[in-house]
Amino acid sequence: MSDICVAKHAGFCPGVSRAVHLIEQAILDGKGPIYCLGELIHNRIFNESLQARGVRFIEPQDIPSLPGDALVFIRAHGATKDVYQTLADNGLEYIDATCPYVQKIHSIAASATDATFIIIGDKDHPEVQGIVSAAPGKTAVYGSFAELQEAFAGKEPTDEPAILAVQTTFNTDEWKKCQKFIKYLYTHLKICDTICSATENRQREVRTLAAENDLTVVVGSRHSSNTVKLYRIAKEVGGDAILIETSADLAACRARIRAANSILITAGASAPGSIIQEVIKTMADIRNEEVSFAELLEASFKTLHTGDKVTGIVSAVSASELKVDLGTKHTGILVYDEITDESGIDLTEKYHVGDPIDVVCIKFSDSDGTVQLSSKRLDVAKHWDAIKAAHESGEILTGVVKEVIRKEDTYSGVVVTKGTSRVFIPASQSGIAKGESLDPLKGQKVSFKVIDINEDRKRAVGSIKAVQRAEKKLAEEEFYKTIEVGQKFVGTVRAIMNYGAFVNIGPVDGMVHISELSWGRLRPPAEVLTIGQKLNVFIKSFDPETKRISLGYKTPESDPWTIFTNNYAIGDVCDVKIVSLMPFGAFAEIIPELDGLIHNTQIAAKPVANPASVLNIGDKVTVKIVGIDLEAKRINLSIKALLEPEEAPVEEAPAEEAAE
Ligand code: SF4
Structure with a gap:
């Protein structure tokens, strides 16, 4: 047994692997001339090999002087908004290999419209500079816990909203300390843990394994922040540690390599596999290990097992399957049925060479050097975990109504899909009134709460009504405040x-x-x-x-009296409606809720004995206003006054016959 072990998470991370794939493809396609913004990875030998194939490394200020046919390559760290603007201003074509994890932090920064965006990281690092440029408002960068303490010494907590993120390759322990500190200073703080899992896994592994070995050899560049962090962790927890760029650097450390009983080899995210393998071989030579190079290499490769979850890089796409580079000797095969249950999806449109993809290993075949993968099973587990978490926390989820369940005329509910999980929402929880059709919900995006789960059967029950109730309650509370x-x-x-x-x-x-x-x-x-x-x-x-x-x-x-006095006066002529008939006359509505009296003596040229003999309820007649008594609230009307050329003196209506 060799006492040299190789860390499982050594070497290219998915983001670097993707960038390398993309630039290799551009070189193969004869595109160019290719100008890479900064060195593609922190590895001199690899960069020199790119230069030998025509790639030139430039700085952002060089962009305006590039030839019109230049193809600019943005590496995994990403770039600032100014760089994209300059590229557009100069009409230059570019390939954007910004790592998807870094892109995610750009989006978080861009969302900080009403909040201070704080990032923990190296302010001079291109990744951090790119992220900060994406934030539309106030920003702050702190490089360490000590820097944070110094900046906030003696300051009182603030309720100013803030969003906190972290450089992808930052030290996880230092990040935890920063979070703890800063969340007491900003009472309205949203924390986004943006440390890349590849970095986290690598650091966690070194923290464990370096303590178990006499010597840790870290392969990578001294300019690579994640490599330097690995070295520091190894020094903190382990006995001895060496940082080397290539196997040639091992010559100076021969004595330490020979003296160590056990050695761990790890590597930063930008260390190519070929260099790691060369280091393994040279170390075995120095130690005169009996184990062969082939065995060591094999040992370094055989790091995956059935059930392992891993991030790979898509290396080929066809209509029926993807090939995935897992960084092992096995070629990963991801067939259509292990990607999705939905039919008709064009894999060649959805996936591209160089895309990172999360998969689980389901079957190894050493005879043909392949491993069958599944992303669907990973999704199922991930989505079920999300449903369970939402059930515990009461979080509101959204999903699309895929099915309406009914038996004859009775609706029992709808099925909402959330990723690969199906959530049943009974009719009583659908938010639709009892007995009404649930069909209009089909295809709708709905918000729901998970109200029950069955872990064994992986079944979940949801409620749209619970969300509506909660929203209504919130809206009511807000309403009462205003x-x-x-x-x-x-x-x-x-x-x-x-x-x-x-x-x-x-x-x-x-x-x-x-x-x-x-x-x-x-x-x-x-x-x-x-x-x-x-x-x-x-x-x-x-x-x-x-x-x-x-x-x-x-x-x-x-008030109808206000309306009346503002609009009518004695002598005015108006159209009214007969609303009631009395022995002494007829009441007529002048405006809603205000009637006047047409006395028997004013209905016709001569007094009438019974108003019903001349008028009917509902009749519309034209009258003249002949009397207004504001105190007694009476209005006298006359039809007769409009029939006679000369107005006859009008008798006041008796008190007991007052108008309303
Ligand atoms: S370390 Fe993580 S974030 Fe950085 S390039 Fe690699 S995968 Fe992307």
């Missing part, structure tokens, strides 16, 4: 009762009492209002505790 007595609304009549009407004003209903609905005698609400009618109302009183709102309808401006 309203005040006297505030006016245009409401909608929702229900009519004997004692008044419920009127909807936004998220709540208020009650308009019967006494508010008429100025004269009380009239049954159903006589005055109809369902759906718009009504100008105002808040008379409200109680946020009991959730009761009393609405007013009558205002001085809506």
Whole structure:
């Protein structure tokens, strides 16, 4: 047995692997001349091999002087907004190999429109500079926990909103300390843990394995931040550690290599596999290990097992399958059925060479050097975990209604898919009124809460109604915070009762009492209002505790006497409607809720004994206003006055015959 072991997570990370694939492809396709913004990876030998194939390394300030046919290559670290703008201004074509993990942090930074964007990382690192440039507002960069402490010494906590992220390759322990510190300073802080899992795994592994070995050999560049961090961790927890760029550097450390009983070899994210293998071989030579190079190499390759979850890089795409580079000697095969259950998906459109992809190893075949992979099974587990987490936390999920379940005319519910998980929403929880069709929900994107799960059967039950209830409650609470007595609304009549009407004003209903609905005698609400009618109302009183709102309808401006006196005077002629007949005359409506009296003596040229012999209820007649008594609230009208050329003196109506 060799006492040299190779870390499982040594070498190219998915982001670097993707960038390398993309530039190799561009060289093969004869594109160019290719100008890479900064060195593609922190590895001199690899970069020199690219230069030998025509790739030139440039700085952002060189872009304006590039030839028109230049192809600019943006490496995994990404670039600043200014770089993209300069490329556009100069009409240059470019390949963007920004790592998807880094792109995600650009999006987080871009979302900080109303918050300070804080990032923990090296302010001079191109990845951090690119991320910071994506933030639209205030930004702050802190390089370490010590820097944070110094910056905030003596400062009081603030409720200013802030978003906190971290450079992908930052030290995980230092990041934990920074988070703990900063969350007490910003009471409205959203923390986004953006340390890349490849980095995290690599660092975690070294922390464990370096402590178990006498010597740790870290392969990578001294300019690579993740390589230097590996070296520091190994020094902290292990006995001895060496940082080398190539196998040639081992010559200076022969004594330490020979003296160590056990050695761990790890490598930064930008160390090519060929260099790692050369280091293994040279070390075995130095130690005169009996184990052969082939065995060591084999040992370094055989790091995956059935059930292992890993991020690979798509290396070929066809309509029926993907080939995935896992960084092992086995070629990963991901067939259509292990990607999705949906039919008709064009894999060549959805996936591209160089894309990172998360997969699980399901079957190894040493005879043909392949490993069968599945991304679907990983998704199933991931989505079920998300459903379980949402059940525990009460988080609101969104999904699309795929099926409506019904038996004959009875709807039992709908099925919503969330990724690969299916959530059943019973009809009673659908938010649709009992007995109504659930068909309109089909194909709709809905928000729901998970209200029950069956872990064994991987079944979940959801509720759209619970979300609607919660949203309504929230809206009501907000509404009560903003309203005040006297505030006016245009409401909608929702229900009519004997004692008044419920009127909807936004998220709540208020009650308009019967006494508010008429100025004269009380009239049954159903006589005055109809369902759906718009009504100008105002808040008379409200109680946020009991959730009761009393609405007013009558205002001085809506008083019919105010309207009448503002618009009519004695001598005016108007059209009125006969509303009731009395032995002494007929009452006629001048404007809603205000009637005047046409006395028997004023109905025709000569007095009539019985008004019903001349007029009918509902008749429309033209009258002259011949008397207004504001104190007694009486209006006298006359048809006769319009029949005679000369107005005859008018007798005041007897008091007991007063108009309303
Ligand atoms: S270390 Fe992580 S974030 Fe950085 S390039 Fe590699 S995969 Fe992307």
